[in-house]
Amino acid sequence: MFVYFLKKLSVVLPTFLGVTLVAFVFIRMLPGDPVMLMAGERGMSEERHTELMARFGFDKPIIVQYGLYLKQLASGDFGTSIITKQPILKEFSTLFPATVELSICAMFLAIFFGLPAGMIAATKRGSTFDHTVMTGALAGYSMPIFWWGLLLIIFFSGILGWTPVSGRISLLYYFEPVTGFMLIDSLLSGQEGAFTSAVSHLILPAIVLGTIPLAVIARQTRSAMLEVLSEDYVRTAKAKGLGPKRVIGLHALRNALIPVITVIGLQVGVLFAGAILTETIFSWPGIGKWMVDSIFRRDYPAVQGGLLLIAAIVMLVNLAVDLLYGLINPQIRHTD
Amino acid sequence: MRKTKNLIAAFCGATMLMASMNAGAASKTLVFCSEGSPEGFNPSLYTAGTTFDASSRQLFDKLAMFKRGTTEIGPGLAEKWDVSADGKEYTFYLRKGVKFHTTKEFTPTRDFNADDVVFTFMRQFDKKNPYHMIGGGGYEYFNSMSMPELIKDIVKVDDYTVKFILNRPEAPFIANLGMDFASIQSKEYADNMLKAGTPNVVDLKPVGTGPFQLVAYQKDAVIRYKANPDYWAGKAAIDNLVFAITPDASVRYQKLKAGECHIMPYPNPADLEAMAKDPDINLLKQEGLNVGYMAYNTLVKPFDNVKVRKALNMAINKQAIIDAVFQGAGKVAKNPIPPTIWSYNDAIVDDPYDPAAAKKALEDLGVKNLKMKIWAMPVQRPYNPNARRMAELLQADFAKVGVEVEIVSYEWGEYLKRSKDKNRDGAVLLGWTGDNGDPDNFLAVLLGCDGVGSANRAQWCYKPFDDLLKKAKIVSDPAERTKLYEKAQVIFKEQAPWATIAHSMVFQPVRKEVVDFKIGPFGGNSFYGVDLK
Numbered sequence: 001m002f003v004y005f006l007k008k009l010s011v012v013l014p015t016f017l018g019v020t021l022v023a024f025v026f027i028r029m030l031p032g033d034p035v036m037l038m039a040g041e042r043g044m045s046e047e048r049h050t051e052l053m054a055r056f057g058f059d060k061p062i063i064v065q066y067g068l069y070l071k072q073l074a075s076g077d078f079g080t081s082i083i084t085k086q087p088i089l090k091e092f093s094t095l096f097p098a099t100v101e102l103s104i105c106a107m108f109l110a111i112f113f114g115l116p117a118g119m120i121a122a123t124k125r126g127s128t129f130d131h132t133v134m135t136g137a138l139a140g141y142s143m144p145i146f147w148w149g150l151l152l153i154i155f156f157s158g159i160l161g162w163t164p165v166s167g168r169i170s171l172l173y174y175f176e177p178v179t180g181f182m183l184i185d186s187l188l189s190g191q192e193g194a195f196t197s198a199v200s201h202l203i204l205p206a207i208v209l210g211t212i213p214l215a216v217i218a219r220q221t222r223s224a225m226l227e228v229l230s231e232d233y234v235r236t237a238k239a240k241g242l243g244p245k246r247v248i249g250l251h252a253l254r255n256a257l258i259p260v261i262t263v264i265g266l267q268v269g270v271l272f273a274g275a276i277l278t279e280t281i282f283s284w285p286g287i288g289k290w291m292v293d294s295i296f297r298r299d300y301p302a303v304q305g306g307l308l309l310i311a312a313i314v315m316l317v318n319l320a321v322d323l324l325y326g327l328i329n330p331q332i333r334h335t336d
Numbered sequence: 337m338r339k340t341k342n343l344i345a346a347f348c349g350a351t352m353l354m355a356s357m358n359a360g361a362a363s364k365t366l367v368f369c370s371e372g373s374p375e376g377f378n379p380s381l382y383t384a385g386t387t388f389d390a391s392s393r394q395l396f397d398k399l400a401m402f403k404r405g406t407t408e409i410g411p412g413l414a415e416k417w418d419v420s421a422d423g424k425e426y427t428f429y430l431r432k433g434v435k436f437h438t439t440k441e442f443t444p445t446r447d448f449n450a451d452d453v454v455f456t457f458m459r460q461f462d463k464k465n466p467y468h469m470i471g472g473g474g475y476e477y478f479n480s481m482s483m484p485e486l487i488k489d490i491v492k493v494d495d496y497t498v499k500f501i502l503n504r505p506e507a508p509f510i511a512n513l514g515m516d517f518a519s520i521q522s523k524e525y526a527d528n529m530l531k532a533g534t535p536n537v538v539d540l541k542p543v544g545t546g547p548f549q550l551v552a553y554q555k556d557a558v559i560r561y562k563a564n565p566d567y568w569a570g571k572a573a574i575d576n577l578v579f580a581i582t583p584d585a586s587v588r589y590q591k592l593k594a595g596e597c598h599i600m601p602y603p604n605p606a607d608l609e610a611m612a613k614d615p616d617i618n619l620l621k622q623e624g625l626n627v628g629y630m631a632y633n634t635l636v637k638p639f640d641n642v643k644v645r646k647a648l649n650m651a652i653n654k655q656a657i658i659d660a661v662f663q664g665a666g667k668v669a670k671n672p673i674p675p676t677i678w679s680y681n682d683a684i685v686d687d688p689y690d691p692a693a694a695k696k697a698l699e700d701l702g703v704k705n706l707k708m709k710i711w712a713m714p715v716q717r718p719y720n721p722n723a724r725r726m727a728e729l730l731q732a733d734f735a736k737v738g739v740e741v742e743i744v745s746y747e748w749g750e751y752l753k754r755s756k757d758k759n760r761d762g763a764v765l766l767g768w769t770g771d772n773g774d775p776d777n778f779l780a781v782l783l784g785c786d787g788v789g790s791a792n793r794a795q796w797c798y799k800p801f802d803d804l805l806k807k808a809k810i811v812s813d814p815a816e817r818t819k820l821y822e823k824a825q826v827i828f829k830e831q832a833p834w835a836t837i838a839h840s841m842v843f844q845p846v847r848k849e850v851v852d853f854k855i856g857p858f859g860g861n862s863f864y865g866v867d868l869k
Contacts, residue, residue, distance in 0.1 A: 032749020083375050158590050165591045171578050283582040285556035
């Protein structure tokens with residue numbers, strides 16, 4: 001298992017280095033520069049522009065800038081935002097728990113409903129349930145997040161008044177964040193109703209963010225289950241007289257889970273991408289919105305640092321998924 | 337299923353009811369659904385209105401301040417001031433007994449005085465000041481208002497008297513000091529933080545003399561303020577002020593409807609009709625202090641010919657643009673300054689919309705098969721909510737007079753940079769929102785000879801016009817200045833370096849329980865003086 005881990009890690013490290021280059025070059029390839037954007041319609045003189053570019057170090061050759069950046073990264077410094085003047089790592093770590101909390105809830109929702117829906121649809125292939133699940137999954141997958149979010153807000157918050165419109169907790173509650181996870185912090189605060197408020201604020205954004213992964217997981221589970229159910233060993237298990245629960249739960253599901261786990265791992269990236277829109281609609285203070293704002297402002301250090309940190313997390317999750325394969329199916333770690 | 341639904345509804349209803357009851361029992365809290373996070377809390381370092389709303393307009397005061405909801409400048413932290421006969425020395429007599437905020441980081445040991453004024457401006461002006469480079473040393477507003485060239489020295493005469501010595505007379509100087517970048521900071525706080533080795537804390541945890549003081553800020557989520565109990569003009573009517581950061585306009589509206597906030601800025605034009613009909617909402621509106629325009633490049637043929645520019649201006653159906661682009665929430669612009677600004681010359685008659693006359697004029701001038709570019713901004717601004725659509729309408733208008741238009745656009749930073757080029761190909765759509773209510777802030781910045789190759793996108797340097805602006809800048813008598821600016825507007829109309837297009841209306845929906853909220857003429861939001869029923 002350790003060798004298997006090292007093999008996987010040897011792929012992750014060069015990828016990370018590649019990401020530093022992509023993150024660095026990508027933002028600089030966009031037209032416009034941060035200094036010009038800072039001045040806006042007011043503009044600034046050429047001299048002033050040159051002075052500020054030099055102050056931020058953007059006047060140096062790009063290769064020199066990249067070298068300096070790598071050196072800075074090696075010392076664990078992700079840089080300082082040129083807009084807010086705050087260390088990137090501090091901004092990221094302040095906002096990241098909100099995105100993680102939302103993503104975990106969205107993923108929980110997606111797995112909780114997607115897996116059983118896909119399983120049942122596969123075992124009842126061709127039934128009304130199967131058609132309903134597949135149509136729903138297709139609709140969920142095709143739905144633009146922005147539109148879906150607004151629709152839910154208008155219906156559940158505006159018309160029915162069941163859920164709050166946006167934010168992480170009612171403004172009536174105020175406490176210093178301890179972990180950054182609102183569900184935990186609201187419990188720790190001991191304020192009556194704070195936890196309920198945090199939960200009620202989480203419902204709609206989690207549904208919106210979880211919709212696409214739910215659809216993907218349901219479809220993937222169904223297709224993987226159908227494939228496994230037609231395998232010889234499943235037929236043998238049935239012939240041996242094993243009950244449907246045992247056949248599906250023990251023999252079919254375990255093997256069908258491999259591609260499903262791959263998809264779940266890949267959905268982490270989808271969640272981060274979806275978080276950008278979901279966080280904007282629901283005024284959710286996470287890294288998605290922060291990244292978009294940073295791109296619009298050409299805040300080079302923030303975009304570079306943010307991309308790197310997100311990429312690192314996605315890579316780690318995928319590494320964990322790879323390791324999980326090895327645990328679920330030992331054959332994989334021997335053949336890989 | 338129905339039972340479950342009812343249970344959920346009952347649970348949520350009870351939660352919300354409890355919340356609103358709690359709110360009723362507590363002190364008065366005004367919630368403003370702001371559109372974004374501030375870049376920071378030191379207004380001298382930034383240029384965004386969102387940042388000013390969160391900082392200077394609640395936390396700080398200036399020497400001279402605009403009367404609420406107007407562009408009229410009056411005393412602030414300076415009770416009065418004198419101007420020397422040559423217009424180069426401004427002596428400010430400071431208000432006594434003004435307290436700075438007491439925070440976790442700082443307990444002031446003295447009242448506001450001249451040291452604070454000198455520190456505030458010297459930080460921006462003097463590159464050797466120990467605070468100059470803290471926070472990056474941008475000071476873009478200070479620089480763009482030409483303060484480094486204008487100010488010769490700032491002298492403390494005594495504890496409550498400060499003298500600004502200028503290199504040249506500058507009539508709009510007092511109005512400039514009412515701007516956000518001139519928010520007065522505490523020198524004592526700055527000194528303490530410098531000694532502690534944490535000078536940047538001054539910009540992150542602000543201490544001002546303003547009506548509210550900062551309690552907490554959670555990026556992209558919420559900013560909490562409480563009323564300054566010692567505010568020199570009297571404590572604010574509300575006890576707490578909360579900015580609920582809500583970037584999406586549709587969501588802001590839903591929050592306003594649900595009572596989750598009291599005031600929201602920048603509504604979607606499409607929502608205005610519903611807002612006007614909503615019994616719980618007052619839809620306030622005011623003419624914006626802005627102008628949207630199309631600047632020809634007057635250095636390039638055939639646009640160097642005033643008759644060509646005048647002919648093209650006659651081809652533009654401005655009312656159609658107001659209807660389609662501003663959805664009615666705008667007003668046709670005939671002058672380069674908005675009607676809300678003093679010295680606006682209402683006697684000027686706009687170029688008529690007359691495509692036939694325009695076509696004939698172009699033919700008479702020998703301008704045939706003219707092809708031109710119109711630059712459409714890639715961003716939305718109050719003075720131009722949809723530049724692409726505006727450019728398309730202009731394209732259709734110009735096609736009627738035989739002018740073929742190609743619409744071009746660039747990324748915003750590039751757009752701003754390239755549009756300054758003296759050899760630029762094409763007419764540029766752009767606009768301006770006033771900073772200080774002074775006509776000089778529009779006319780000199782956007783149309784003065786000094787701005788050619790920079791903010792003067794028409795690249796138009798016309799001596800008779802420029803002479804009037806320069807004279808108006810050194811004359812201190814407002815009546816005389818008014819006459820000069822009125823004349824300048826006549827020349828502008830004759831010379832037509834721009835096609836003036838629109839002044840937008842600013843809409844601000846507020847809930848009915850909000851009392852005495854006034855739309856800021858500069859587009860900002862200030863909550864001192866606002867109350868809740």
